[in-house]
Amino acid sequence: MAVSRPDHPSLLPALLLAPEPTERIRRSGRDWAVDVACFVLAVLFGALMLVLTSQGSPPPGHPPRLLDVTIGALGCLALWIRRRRPVELAITLSLLSSVSATVAGAGCIALFTVAVHRRFRTVALVAMVNLATGLVYAATFPDPKKSYWAEVGSGAVYSVIISAAIVAWGMFVRARRQLILSLRDRALRAESEQQLRVKQARHQERARIAREMHDVLAHRISLLSVHAGALEFRPGAPPEEIAKAAGVIRASAHQALQDLREVIGVLREDEAEDTPERPQPNIADLPTLIDESRRAGMTVRYENRLHDLGAVPTGIGRSAYRTVQEALTNARKHAPNATVSVVVDGSAGSELTIEVRNPLVNAASGIPGSGTGLIGLAERAMLSGGRLEHGPTPDGEFRVRTSLPWRGEAARANASDVNA
Missing domain, CATH: 3.30.565.10 (Histidine kinase-like ATPase, C-terminal domain)
Structure with a gap:
């Protein structure tokens, strides 16, 4: 039976459709570093959008700059809860981006979080909302110095490119995480199965050693008992018979000790693996x-x-x-x-x-x-x-x-x- 490789092409769709991993209760050091980086990126992107939209007079109906900056700041602060409510936060920031330019950075980070932690269907729906709100902003607040349809078309192109890039990056990160989790799970299962096989092998080896000890020592010790009983019940036997029986007892005891030493030697942990087994009768x-x-x-x-x-x-x-x-x-x-x-x-x-x-x-x-x-x-x-x-x-x-x-x-x- 062929074993699928981790980088098999058919594995990627399965990983993308897999359920999201269990949320962490506490942030690790890596989580704090990532969250800080996302917050800084959202602030820088919002500041860039503020600079770009501040050139010249604002379009008619555009919210005041102070309100725009306030919405963008609140959106950046809301990124600290993106791990708990990624979908709700992404949709809210997408709706706010239809009237605020400075919240776009936080919206992009929220969309990336959804792409990492949620299934593809949810990611596609949130991406469509984000794309639609981008088109609404371009159509509602076009640049008065440019053609209206050119401004709307360029805004649509930018929204599609940015949304597609964010979703693709997030799906790649998600697939990589799912792959690592699956490989880790396989490694844990393989280790558990290996430990189970080791335990079974030890149990079988102990049972085999117990059988060998019973078969060998019971035979030897029964011989010792027979000869010792004969000496006990015949104290006046001729010296030749007594010497012969004593010799048999001595030889049987020596052989029993030798057999016991060889059988117990199997239980020693420091026994070399390449030590040949004693020939069995x-x-x-x-x-x-x-x-x-x-x-x-x-x-x-x-x-x-x-x-x-x-x-x-x-x-x-x-x-x-x-x-x-x-x-x-x-x-x-x-x-x-x-x-x-x-x-x-x-x-x-x-x-x-x-x-x-x-x-x-x-x-x-x-x-x-x-x-x-x-x-x-x-x-x-x-x-x-x-x-x-x-x-x-x-x-x-x-x-x-x-x-x-x-x-x-x-x-x-x-x-x-x-x-x-």
């Missing part, structure tokens, strides 16, 4: 996980029906590994002496299935559990496009079964062609 590491559980005293029957574990895609392979890891941890918690069955099956182009079963027993190891592990597994499966089923079966077993979509080479190639 995959389905190819399942034999190592099974052997580790067996060394902890578990009875695990592992059946791999896949020809090549390395052919499984990395994403679903990691989810499969975490599923088995969490299921074995739960089995150690709730069925410490039961036989656990792990079956890995599937094929490319279909789905990868992981099924872990263990008998329901009344014994418990005493290891606390919150039940959030299965919730995390269900979320992993959902994010991978699969599903997770868990619960007791009619055969008196507890089953955890996850199904993850496994695209084959042809499916991946077709998806790449579609994305291209």
